[in-house]
Amino acid sequence: MTYTYEYPHPAVTTDVAVFTLREQQLQLLLICRRHDPHKGKWALPGGFLEIDEDLEECAKRELKEETGVSDLYLEQLFTLGRPNRDPRERVISVTYYALAPANKLTVNAGSDAAEADWFPLSQLPELAFDHAEIIRRAQERLAAKALYSTIAFQLMPETFTLSELQSVYEILRNESLDKRNFRKWILSLNQLEEVGGKQRNGNHRPAKIYRALNPNHVEIIR
Amino acid sequence: MTYTYEYPHPAVTTDVAVFTLREQQLQLLLICRRHDPHKGKWALPGGFLEIDEDLEECAKRELKEETGVSDLYLEQLFTLGRPNRDPRERVISVTYYALAPANKLTVNAGSDAAEADWFPLSQLPELAFDHAEIIRRAQERLAAKALYSTIAFQLMPETFTLSELQSVYEILRNESLDKRNFRKWILSLNQLEEVGGKQRNGNHRPAKIYRALNPNHVEIIR
DNA sequence: TTACTAAGTGTCAATTTTACACTATATGCG
DNA sequence: CGCATATAGTGTAAAATTGACACTTAGTAA
Numbered sequence: 001m002t003y004t005y006e007y008p009h010p011a012v013t014t015d016v017a018v019f020t021l022r023e024q025q026l027q028l029l030l031i032c033r034r035h036d037p038h039k040g041k042w043a044l045p046g047g048f049l050e051i052d053e054d055l056e057e058c059a060k061r062e063l064k065e066e067t068g069v070s071d072l073y074l075e076q077l078f079t080l081g082r083p084n085r086d087p088r089e090r091v092i093s094v095t096y097y098a099l100a101p102a103n104k105l106t107v108n109a110g111s112d113a114a115e116a117d118w119f120p121l122s123q124l125p126e127l128a129f130d131h132a133e134i135i136r137r138a139q140e141r142l143a144a145k146a147l148y149s150t151i152a153f154q155l156m157p158e159t160f161t162l163s164e165l166q167s168v169y170e171i172l173r174n175e176s177l178d179k180r181n182f183r184k185w186i187l188s189l190n191q192l193e194e195v196g197g198k199q200r201n202g203n204h205r206p207a208k209i210y211r212a213l214n215p216n217h218v219e220i221i222r
Numbered sequence: 223m224t225y226t227y228e229y230p231h232p233a234v235t236t237d238v239a240v241f242t243l244r245e246q247q248l249q250l251l252l253i254c255r256r257h258d259p260h261k262g263k264w265a266l267p268g269g270f271l272e273i274d275e276d277l278e279e280c281a282k283r284e285l286k287e288e289t290g291v292s293d294l295y296l297e298q299l300f301t302l303g304r305p306n307r308d309p310r311e312r313v314i315s316v317t318y319y320a321l322a323p324a325n326k327l328t329v330n331a332g333s334d335a336a337e338a339d340w341f342p343l344s345q346l347p348e349l350a351f352d353h354a355e356i357i358r359r360a361q362e363r364l365a366a367k368a369l370y371s372t373i374a375f376q377l378m379p380e381t382f383t384l385s386e387l388q389s390v391y392e393i394l395r396n397e398s399l400d401k402r403n404f405r406k407w408i409l410s411l412n413q414l415e416e417v418g419g420k421q422r423n424g425n426h427r428p429a430k431i432y433r434a435l436n437p438n439h440v441e442i443i444r
Numbered sequence: 445t446t447a448c449t450a451a452g453t454g455t456c457a458a459t460t461t462t463a464c465a466c467t468a469t470a471t472g473c474g
Numbered sequence: 475c476g477c478a479t480a481t482a483g484t485g486t487a488a489a490a491t492t493g494a495c496a497c498t499t500a501g502t503a504a
Contacts, residue, residue: 004224008273009231012303012314051230051312055303079301079316081234081277090273092234092314094301163451180453181493203502204449385482402484403462425471426480445504452499460491468483474476 010081010090014059015046015131017077017138018069020100021155025120026171028135029100029107030127031066032115037087038128044135045116046093059096067116068108072098073154073218077138085130097138099154102168146172150191150219153212159195161207162186189221232303232312236281237268237353239299239360240291242322243377247342248393250357251322251329252349253288254337259309260350266357267338268315281318289338290330294320295376295440299360307352319360321376324390368394372413372441375434381417383429384408411443 018029030042047062049055056074064070074096081092109116119125121139124132145151152168166182186192192210199206240251252264269284271277278296286292296318303314331338341347343361346354367373374390388404408414414432421428 002226002228003230004226005231005233006224007233007270008225009227010234010271010273011227011229012232012234048229049232049303049314051232052305054305055301055314076300078298079277081271081316083274083276092271092277092316094303094314161451178494179451180495183452184454185492199501201450201502203447203504205451205500205502207451383482400463401482402464405483406485407461421470423471423481425473425478427469427471427482429482447504448502449500451501453497454495456494458491458493460489462489463487464485466484468481470481471479473478 008090010092011086012049013046013091013093014049014055014062015044015093015095015134016059016063016074017044017095017097017135018063018067018072018100019097019138019142019155020105020118021102021168021171022118023120024167024171025122026139027118027120028124029067029069030117030119030125031109032117033128041128042119042125043128044095044131049094055094056096059094059098063098066109069100069105072100073151074098077134077141080130080134082130093134095134095138097142099142099151101157102155104157143172143174145218148220148222150189150212150214150221153191153215154218156212158215159209159211161198161200161209163207165210189219191219191221230312232314233308234271235268235313235315236271236277236284237266237315237317237356238281238285238296239266239317239319239357240285240289240294240322241319241360241364241377242327242340243324243390243393244340245342246389246393247344248361249340249342250346251289251291252339252341252347253331254339255350263350264341264347265350266317266353271316277316278318281316281320285320288331291322291327294322295373296320299356299363302352302356304352315356317356317360319364321364321373323379324377326379365394365396367440370442370444372411372434372436372443375413375437376440378434380437381431381433383420383422383431385429387432411441413441413443 020027031045033039033041033043045063045066049058059074077095077097079094083090107116152172155168162183166177170176191213193213195209195211197206198209242249253267255261255263255265267285267288271280281296299317299319301316305312329338374394377390384405388399392398413435415435417431417433419428420431
């Protein structure tokens, strides 16, 4: 079956940069391409838009198909469509970024990808297409948004300690923060609630456990 | 001539929300559609992407063709592609917003539009497609960006007084500002330079004239 | 019981933001 | 020519916010 148009049409894809925190680092989910072009290179999960699905649906579907990952915070990033960015045909790519709670995701390679794996941002392999630019801009956006919204909560598991949360902010902002000032600030947002007490790394005082009041909504603050 | 693909392809368009300041109001450039669908309704300037032009080029070309307007600050907004948003075929729209210096633009209707005109944001006519949503989001972005960048300068003519600039900020932020505090703040950014002295509305002291130091670049501040 | 280690907590200084009112200098008119 | 008018232009002090800083608490483990 073929599809015919009076004027030439570009193909439309979505690509998703999925971030998570592992080993105290921001890591990114990549798939290894099973087909040409760029066969064998690592790339962002993504693929062609189906003709009757919404853009965001497409991003979620491709992510699920290629990596087994679903139910993430997802936000549109920007759209990129330089002629010749894909050797096959004109491709417009609508990019998204997504955040996954720390260590909560099992990744499974799907049909279109030979392999899916996490990479620390500081040790990315060579990337297919212009995916390096997409990643750079996604990281910029994430760092910026951490300053004026509760987006960082999307990287947390359901419950967490304030020290763990502080560590996430330190990684996103790439600087160390004062413990007392951080706690004053984060609690003053009224976006957290206490739930119980637990112990962590052995021989010391256990930390109180908190949860986000609105775990499914990113609040704009200040 | 026709174009054939193995899989269905959506059409891709760009749409541009052009803002300017006229009569102490934020106004928006609309065209009246000459063809169906929505013939006779007002819409954002925009149109189909040509197969070998970049997205931003397309936005600029359509703007020029339909309204005669060119050389504006242009920034991508977001991409929208709900199935059935256009009755003809699946259409993905990459939206932009643009800013025009006050009262400096002559608008000329082009071939695809019966008419092009400015509308105060508070008095928009009924709009074609989902263009009302695009406008709402463009205005949100503009208001937000005025707080942390020099984007407002893009609404100014080459030279202007501080009172005029303050008035622009007051319109964008929809609140009145203290004159002394505004001047302290805007001058502390080191983004303006003085050029000479002029008089405005007759019988009073004339204001100093300023110009943006980097009129072609939007600086991120604070 | 003691040593260890991260959790948890408050105050003061520095900086930033906000509130606020008068003088200066041009035009236009009598 | 001088006086009325109207916007341009200017500084300071209080309030709010941000940033720096160190010790006590409460568990675990040996």
